[in-house]
Amino acid sequence: MKIYNTLTRKKEEFVPIDKNEIKIYVCGPTVYNYFHIGNARPFVVFDTLRKYLEYRGENVKFVQNFTDVDDKIINKAREEGVAAGEVSEKYIEEYYKDAAALNVKKASVHPKVTENMDQIIAFVKDLVDLGYAYEVDGDVYYSTRKFKDYGKLSGQNIEDLESGARIEVGDKKKDPLDFALWKARKTDDEIAWESPWGMGRPGWHIECSTMSKRYLGDTIDIHAGGQDLTFPHHENEVAQSEAHSGKQFANYWMHNGYITIDNEKMSKSKGNFFTVRDILKDYDGEVIRFFLLSGHYRNPINFSDTLMEQAKNGLARMQNAKSNLKHLISTCEGAMTEEEKKTIEGFDKYRQEFITAMDDDLNTADAISAVFELITAINTAVKDGASKEFAEKALEILMELTAVLGLLQHDEEEGGIDDDIQALVDERQEARKNKNFARADEIRDMLKERGITLKDTPQGVQIIKE
Ligand SMILES: [Zn+2]
Numbered sequence: 001m002k003i004y005n006t007l008t009r010k011k012e013e014f015v016p017i018d019k020n021e022i023k024i025y026v027c028g029p030t031v032y033n034y035f036h037i038g039n040a041r042p043f044v045v046f047d048t049l050r051k052y053l054e055y056r057g058e059n060v061k062f063v064q065n066f067t068d069v070d071d072k073i074i075n076k077a078r079e080e081g082v083a084a085g086e087v088s089e090k091y092i093e094e095y096y097k098d099a100a101a102l103n104v105k106k107a108s109v110h111p112k113v114t115e116n117m118d119q120i121i122a123f124v125k126d127l128v129d130l131g132y133a134y135e136v137d138g139d140v141y142y143s144t145r146k147f148k149d150y151g152k153l154s155g156q157n158i159e160d161l162e163s164g165a166r167i168e169v170g171d172k173k174k175d176p177l178d179f180a181l182w183k184a185r186k187t188d189d190e191i192a193w194e195s196p197w198g199m200g201r202p203g204w205h206i207e208c209s210t211m212s213k214r215y216l217g218d219t220i221d222i223h224a225g226g227q228d229l230t231f232p233h234h235e236n237e238v239a240q241s242e243a244h245s246g247k248q249f250a251n252y253w254m255h256n257g258y259i260t261i262d263n264e265k266m267s268k269s270k271g272n273f274f275t276v277r278d279i280l281k282d283y284d285g286e287v288i289r290f291f292l293l294s295g296h297y298r299n300p301i302n303f304s305d306t307l308m309e310q311a312k313n314g315l316a317r318m319q320n321a322k323s324n325l326k327h328l329i330s331t332c333e334g335a336m337t338e339e340e341k342k343t344i345e346g347f348d349k350y351r352q353e354f355i356t357a358m359d360d361d362l363n364t365a366d367a368i369s370a371v372f373e374l375i376t377a378i379n380t381a382v383k384d385g386a387s388k389e390f391a392e393k394a395l396e397i398l399m400e401l402t403a404v405l406g407l408l409q410h411d412e413e414e415g416g417i418d419d420d421i422q423a424l425v426d427e428r429q430e431a432r433k434n435k436n437f438a439r440a441d442e443i444r445d446m447l448k449e450r451g452i453t454l455k456d457t458p459q460g461v462q463i464i465k466e
Contacts, residue, residue: 001056001359003222004298006230006253007153011361014252016221022053022060023216025250027208027225027233028110030067031091032076034275035098037288037303038226038259038266044289045256045297045362046224047104048406052358055404063215064107065208066092068114069201074190084191085114098276101285103406111211113202120202121195123210123244124181132243136172138184138198144177147239153253154231179236181206205236212249213241223250230255257300266303274303283308286410290315293364293405314368315407320464321375321398322408327462328382328391340390343381347397350374354401364405371401421452425463428454 001014016022026046029035035043043064050062068088077084096106113120124140127133133142144150144158151157158177165176173180180203185192192199212220218241225234234253241249258265261272279288291311295301336344350370357366378394386394402408428443444454453464 001053002361003252003254004361005251006255007250009155012252014221016058017219017251020059022058022222023220024050024060024062024222024224025208025212025216025220026062026064026107026223027229028064028066028107029091029095030070030072031088031095032070032072033091034094034277036266037261037274037276037279040098040102040276040288041259041292041297041301042224042226042256043099043104044102044292044406045364046254048293048364048404049222049224049254049362050105051404051406052362060108061216062107063109063111063211065211066095066110066112067204067207068092068112069191069207070204078189088112088114094277098280098285101280102276102289103285103409109215111215113207116207116211116214117193117202119214120206120210121182121193123213123240124202124206125196126244127181127240130243132240133181134174135197136174138182138200139172139180140182140197141173141178142181142236142239143175144179144239145175147243149242150177150239151235153235153238156231156235179203179205179232181240205233206240208233209237209240209244209249212237213245218245218247218249220250222252222254224254225256227255227257254297256297260300260302262304263302279308283312284315284410286407287312287315289406290368293407294368296361296363296365298361314372316465317375318371318398318402318408321378322395322402323464324382324462325378325391325395325398327457327460328386329388329395331460332386332388332391334387334389336387336389336393340381340387343377344390344393344397347374347377347394350377351397351401354404358404367401367405371398371405374398374401421447421450421463425454425461429461 002011003014004011024046026042029039050060053060066088069084073084073087077087080087124133127142128135128140132146133140151161162177167173167176182195182197182200182202184197185199185201192201212223223234238249260266261274264270264272266272276288287308291308292301294311294314350373353370353373354367357363357370374397378398381394382391399408424443424447428440431439431443447454451465455462455464
């Protein structure tokens with residue numbers, strides 16, 4: 001598989017350090033709110049990377065943290081008059097719900113800052129001892145200039161960075177490029193931990209260096225996240241981790257592109273800010289997932305009603321292919337004919353196209369096209385009926401490929417037909433038998449309004465959900 005590596009700015013062959021366990025770290029959410037569509041993109045994209053590697057037979061250790069100590073959490077807790085831990089615990093639970101709706105698998109480990117405080121303090125202390133960090137009045141700062149390779153990930157040199165940096169009023173750091181590893185407590189009601197520098201809490205960047213090391217080791221295979229994290233967050237992680245271990249931190253860095261809303265940058269102040277929880281009121285989680293995978297992960301993607309409707313239609317086409325095959329399986333009989341066997345063998349072409357696309361830097365857009373080509377071929381093959389075995393084999397390959405994308409996993413979407421709908425379908429069949437076509441048409445229209453299309457096939461009536 002080839003991966004575009006932000007560090008080298010090249011597409012490179014992916015070679016894991018240990019073939020028996022691929023180590024991936026993805027920066028997780030700051031848990032003070034429901035996550036928005038922009039946050040959802042890295043969760044879905046890198047979950048798809050993991051699913052694909054597992055599909056190729058790899059064993060993946062996947063770590064995604066929860067930032068549960070942060071100014072935003074502290075502020076929200078103050079507003080609501082509750083403890084910071086109450087806010088973070090709530091939104092961790094809400095994260096799991098929305099991630100599940102998007103078919104994002106739980107990470108192998110979801111470490112939290114609050115559960116890694118001893119390790120974080122030890123890491124900061126090591127950096128001080130190694131001469132890469134210094135203390136001022138209970139704050140600890142990283143001496144950016146001491147790290148010779150600073151800027152290598154984001155492709156900037158230290159002079160350019162310096163001209164853009166300035167020391168704010170109240171800053172205690174010696175150099176504008178330095179950043180906080182530990183922050184002294186400012187008020188008594190602020191959540192804080194005991195440390196060699198007094199009561200305080202960690203800066204943001206140090207948590208990922210610490211947790212990546214603790215759960216995956218000094219050098220990992222892939223570190224991933226949104227493009228907006230490249231600088232300064234990931235650049236600072238590199239500086240901390242490589243100064244600490246003297247080894248390369250991550251061999252491959254993957255970054256997904258931005259999401260715009262109706263071609264504008266998403267921002268709370270513009271009011272064009274959508275949480276996944278909100279979008280789930282209008283669309284199934286798989287539609288959101290389909291939308292997020294419909295473009296290449298490195299390209300910007302625009303969130304709009306038009307594109308969501310397109311995603312909905314695209315997913316419906318996949319769902320209809322699945323329910324069509326299920327219908328054939330329940331109504332047809334027999335083993336494959338010689339011709340059908342050849343057709344099934346021919347479907348391997350689409351599997352290979354799918355793999356080629358995914359091997360090319362996780363090109364999910366082309367992988368989805370390969371699935372649609374497969375669906376067209378399946379539809380052509382079963383147009384005049386099929387054997388039960390053929391329908392089973394065709395469903396198998398369809399599910400094999402869509403599972404890698406995390407699609408067609410919601411069984412209730414196409415399988416479960418509500419009792420009242422089934423009753424109407426039965427009544428319509430009865431009406432048709434009795435040549436009461438007016439009533440039959442009436443029922444058909446009623447179902448149509450509820451997003452149900454009925455298709456009369458030689459094997460009986462098929463129920464298609466929109
Ligand atoms: Zn991070």
